[in-house]
Amino acid sequence: MIKKIIEKVGVGEAFLFLAVIGYVILGIFDFALLRDVLYVLIRLIVRIAPILLIVFVVMFFTHLFFEGQRIVRFLGKGSGFGGWMVAIVGGIVSSGPIYMWYPLLSDLKEKGMKDSLIASFLYNRAIKIPLLPMMVHYFGWDFTLALSIYMILFSVVNGVIVQRLTQRGPEG
């Protein structure tokens, strides 16, 4: 029955509906806490709105200038070293929460982007250049540098393992 409902309304809508039900239940038992949660939610939305706009613009230009064939050449099978570089640099310079980039990556995946490069992109999102001074402040230069280098190296390892385990072979 649940499967039928999900098929009818869509997975995303069903997921959102469950979250809303959670909020309603919380509101019934503890209205003050619900108010705090809603305050956090509004702050979150305000913070991510500009990033969402950037993602929309990037997606628009991807649709406008990169047709399927070109995406496949850059990020698909046989993209080689260049593909890894695009994924690594793209992951590092992209801003905002990880889930903001799912729509774009989903779009690129449909056009032929390899799983290994998607995994690598998502892994490199852990390296945030604007936040590095903060990390240095808390943990020191040597720690920040060592961790960043390992993160980049392991993003490739991560990508290769994910590619193999998703059973598409090393080339995607």
Add this chain to the structure above:
Amino acid sequence: MVKTAHLNAQKQAFFNTTRAFKKSLPILMGVLMLLALADALIPKQTYRLIFSGNWFFDPLMGAALGSISGGNPLTSYIIGGELRQEGVSMLAITAFIVSWVTVGIIQLPAEAVMLGKRFAIVRNAVSFCTSIVIAIFTVLTIGIK
């Protein structure tokens, strides 16, 4: 003629982008609602109570805790800094910081819907394991506990 074709291409690109965005919005909204719920319900002091100083369990707990948490990486640095002052090992703190961003249990449903169930599960599982490996490598490289 060329100008009209370009305008049509722009319209089409805008239409495709809007359609892809519309499809993603309910999931994104659901993830945001869960993150807000987790942020308000999990007290920051909880993190401090979990670590015991054990070299085997601490990184594992660090990675697990980072996986179920989420939000701005800055928060993970602040919590990590506080944990450090409490005497928690850098091994645990590093695994915590890395998994905070690379593993996302809260956003797993959204990732599964948009990038595929198998991909989402495998990627998060592999990222969980590598967060521990990276923690070990980093701590060994800089020579601190």
